[in-house]
Amino acid sequence: MRQLLALDLFKEISEHYEVYYKLPPLTARIYTLFIFNNCKDGLTFDELVEIFQASKSSVSTSLNVLIEHNYIEQIKKENERKRYFRSNRNLFLKRLDDVLKRLKNEKEINIKLKEYRQSTCRDLFKQEAFDVYIDHLSDVTQSIEKTIQNLKLHIKPNEE
Template sequence: MASNNINIDENIFRDLQRFYGSIFNLPPLAAKIYAYLKFDFEKKGLTFEDLVEVFSASKSSVSENINLLLKHNLIENSESYNERKRHFIINGDYVKIRFQEIVEKMESEIDILDRLHSYRNSPDESLNEKYSIYRLLLTKNIENIQDSLKKLYNEE
């Protein structure tokens, strides 16, 4: 597979496709598009027509999957001033988006567990200690992710 001067490694491509399909719960064509765009190291982007050609898929299927990737902020449009065609590239903030969602889920879990723990009001010290350890695990992971994102995106 090579189009628009993008060379890929088939094994890495397949691994990326499986990984992103699983982690983002993407249908097969969306996972293929996303994995393929990861090889666009210069961020030149691929047009809709490029993607139809590369994947030998129908225009409606490619369109539907591009829209899904756009909706989930995994890719973005890159329009050139001298061209009317849209080029699709990986969203440079996808790591930030992904890990912010993970942080939000962990914060939500802490909130729910705090309320459940308070409601239960157990005298069992072993149970209370396990709750505290688990809560601390979530809290430290949230802090670690937030600190790493700040460093990664130069937000310090």
């Protein structure tokens, strides 16, 4: 597993989660490992401490952040006290749903702002610019809604 951490692709993906999802470096690396691992059984806390040679406190903090953001889930196996962690099977759906909510809110806010601006100063944003942006938001939200529907076709009900 340690050689996985040295892969350029592993480093690139970790950096992606640091930059675009604002995850701390260790948290991004742990999440990237879950993405690469992609197994139903998951990994234990002790395995993660060993793999990353990090303190228990740091690994625990990272896991809590990932769980809080629904990036990973914890599972318990029958007759075992250990907790296992794995990628959230519905992460793509959750991410797209979050993006969809933000874009719908963005559209509503800009429609209200456009109406307000029509009754006041029109110098900064022209109505046409609002229209182009609002139309774009409509197109994007429709596309995301379609993608969510398609993804749901590939997720078994017991995985939701």
